[in-house]
Amino acid sequence: MSQKINLRVWLKIPDAEAATVKNTLIRRLGFGKVLADVKKERLFSIEVDSGDPQEMARAFAKELVNENKESHIALIDELLFEEGYVPVKVALHIEDGEAISIRERLRSRLGFENVVDVKKATIWKLYFKTLKPEAEAAAREIAEKLLINPHKDTYEIMT
Amino acid sequence: MKIAVMQFPGTNCEFETLVAVKTVGMDGELFRWNRSAGELSGFDGFVIPGGFSYQDRLRAGVIASKEPVMNALKEEAIKGKPIIGICNGFQILVESGLLPGSVNGSGKVDMALAQNVMVSQGKIVRRGYYCDWVNLRHDAPSKRCSASFIIERGALLKVPIAHGEGNLVTTTPGLIEKLNEESQVVFRYCDKNGRIINEFPFNVNGSTESIAAICNEQGNVLGMMPHPERAFFAWQLPAFDPRKQRPDEPGPGRRVFQSMKRYIEVNA
Numbered sequence: 001m002s003q004k005i006n007l008r009v010w011l012k013i014p015d016a017e018a019a020t021v022k023n024t025l026i027r028r029l030g031f032g033k034v035l036a037d038v039k040k041e042r043l044f045s046i047e048v049d050s051g052d053p054q055e056m057a058r059a060f061a062k063e064l065v066n067e068n069k070e071s072h073i074a075l076i077d078e079l080l081f082e083e084g085y086v087p088v089k090v091a092l093h094i095e096d097g098e099a100i101s102i103r104e105r106l107r108s109r110l111g112f113e114n115v116v117d118v119k120k121a122t123i124w125k126l127y128f129k130t131l132k133p134e135a136e137a138a139a140r141e142i143a144e145k146l147l148i149n150p151h152k153d154t155y156e157i158m159t
Numbered sequence: 160m161k162i163a164v165m166q167f168p169g170t171n172c173e174f175e176t177l178v179a180v181k182t183v184g185m186d187g188e189l190f191r192w193n194r195s196a197g198e199l200s201g202f203d204g205f206v207i208p209g210g211f212s213y214q215d216r217l218r219a220g221v222i223a224s225k226e227p228v229m230n231a232l233k234e235e236a237i238k239g240k241p242i243i244g245i246c247n248g249f250q251i252l253v254e255s256g257l258l259p260g261s262v263n264g265s266g267k268v269d270m271a272l273a274q275n276v277m278v279s280q281g282k283i284v285r286r287g288y289y290c291d292w293v294n295l296r297h298d299a300p301s302k303r304c305s306a307s308f309i310i311e312r313g314a315l316l317k318v319p320i321a322h323g324e325g326n327l328v329t330t331t332p333g334l335i336e337k338l339n340e341e342s343q344v345v346f347r348y349c350d351k352n353g354r355i356i357n358e359f360p361f362n363v364n365g366s367t368e369s370i371a372a373i374c375n376e377q378g379n380v381l382g383m384m385p386h387p388e389r390a391f392f393a394w395q396l397p398a399f400d401p402r403k404q405r406p407d408e409p410g411p412g413r414r415v416f417q418s419m420k421r422y423i424e425v426n427a
Contacts, residue, residue: 017216028225094328097276097286146225149218149254151271151330 002116005057006075007044008123013069015040021124021146029145034138037127043079043089044102047117053077056114063110064102079158086128086139087158091121094152123158132159160423163190163202165232165248167223171210172245172388179388180206183416185423192223196231203423204241204305205232207248209321209386219272219324220250229255233266239426241305241419242380246322249372249382258382259334259343259373270329272384275322277359284359290321292397293363293385295371296349299342304374306381307345308418308425315353316346316411317400318385325364325384327373338373345381346372379422387412 022038025031044064048056057074065072081087096119103118124147128135136157143155162180166173166189173189180187190199199205213222223229229251236242236257244252249272252258256266277285297307297314310316329335338344347369350361355369362369364384372383389395390412396403402410 016214020213020216020222024222024225028227092273094273095276095283097274097283100283101286146217146221149221149268149271151268151328152273153271 002047002049003053004077005046005048005053005060006079007046007057007061007064007072008041008075009044009065009070009072010039010041011069012071018124025142025146029142031138031142034128034130034134035126035142036129039085039125039127041123041125043121043123045079045119045121046106046115048112048114049116050114056112059112060106063106081123081125081158084127085125086135088124088126088139088143088147089121089156089158090124090143090147090153091119091155092152093154096120160185160204160420161202162187162204162206162419163199164188165190165192165205165207165228167192167210167212167226167251169211169214170208170247172208172386173210175391176206176208176245176388179391179413179416182391183413183420185416185420190228192226192228194228196228199228199231199235202235202240204419205235205243206419207242207244207251208388209246209248212247212251215324218254220247220252220254223251224254229257233257236375236380239377239379241422243306243415243419244380244382245386245388246320246325246384249384250324252380252382257380258375259338260375269331269334270327272324273326273328274324275326275363276365277363278365279359288321288323289363290319291360291363292317292319293371294349294351294353294361295346295385296353296355297345298347299345299374303342304345304378304381304418305422306374306383306415306418308422310414310418313353315349315351316387316390316414317396318387318390318412320363320385322364322384325366327366327370329367335367338370339368341376343373343376344368344370345374346383346385383415387415391416
């Protein structure tokens with residue numbers, strides 16, 4: 001039976017890309033009244049068909065996470081987020097070359113033959129000054145106005 | 160005849176682009192993104208050069224496309240003034256809705272320049288950033304577009320590319336057919352004889368129908384992934400090209416800038 005290992009990875013050092021997105025949303029797109037902060041994570045969803053998932057998660061993190069600058073959390077067969085922000089998952093709906101490369105690297109070069117599939121996404125953590133229904137509506141608007149180009153990306157509100 | 164060469168944080172081809180503008184006989188100056196946007200109305204044409212605006216954060220070109228100066232550029236485009244976007248400039252024009260859409264339209268984004276995917280014989284052979292000399296075939300009639308105004312249909316140009324996101328994709332139904340029917344596909348990647356071979360190494364980034372450059376309906380706004388300013392003088396050509404031995408001659412990319420000049424003269 002296959003299991004899915006979700007690695008959530010974030011920078012310990014300041015994230016310039018998240019800062020630029022926040023700045024653009026507040027200064028250029030008019031979200032200053034509702035948006036408080038923006039943070040970003042990388043998400044690797046790795047499907048394996050055998051092995052101890054906790055052990056596999058540790059091994060994958062060793063390869064995919066640079067501990068000098070990044071932290072991570074591994075979740076097995078679930079993808080949970082903390083309270084306090086709206087998580088927006090952005091992924092390619094066209095072929096994701098980087099995810100394919102990671103899968104091939106794990107399987108062929110690093111010997112993880114039990115890896116079936118790898119998917120990659122970005123999680124945008126949007127912190128709002130408003131309450132939940134309004135916050136989710138604003139998150140959708142932000143995704144469609146800035147975070148995605150619908151001709152190659154797709155998004156999902158993860159609450 | 161005064162051209163503004165736009166400069167965003169991370170633009171890196173502005174100086175050679177300015178040399179190209181001036182060498183064909185136009186006046187030009189760098190226009191920083193944070194200058195008063197209203198000053199743009201004093202220019203006759205615009206070039207958005209290549210580079211990595213805002214370090215390509217989020218998506219190539221998207222952050223620059225939200226700058227107020229781009230709204231002012233849209234107004235200048237509606238007036239019919241020529242705008243050329245080169246490489247990152249093309250990405251900015253697409254993300255701002257200036258290409259391929261109608262300039263007086265909603266500004267809706269109708270396509271994307273996605274990550275390069277190089278395909279050969281049905282297999283992905285390479286991905287990501289790539290730089291090389293490519294052959295381009297001019298697929299629009301002359302005078303259709305501001306930046307190829309004096310270039311005849313079928314002409315071949317050897318020009319370099321250098322990008323990681325030039326793979327033109329769209330989910331807009333019928334858009335590619337419309338671009339073809341209305342001669343908005345200006346350049347395609349081809350082999351040295353002008354044949355379109357829709358796979359690597361001829362199609363260098365996986366772009367739909369080997370499209371390298373498009374213009375808007377009116378023809379005044381053009382975006383192209385290759386860099387004509389890097390093939391402006393014959394001495395810039397690669398060592399294997401015999402024209403390199405004649406350094407005083409113009410390079411093939413010069414015709415793009417000469418076209419812009421002629422377009423402005425004709426439409427003045």
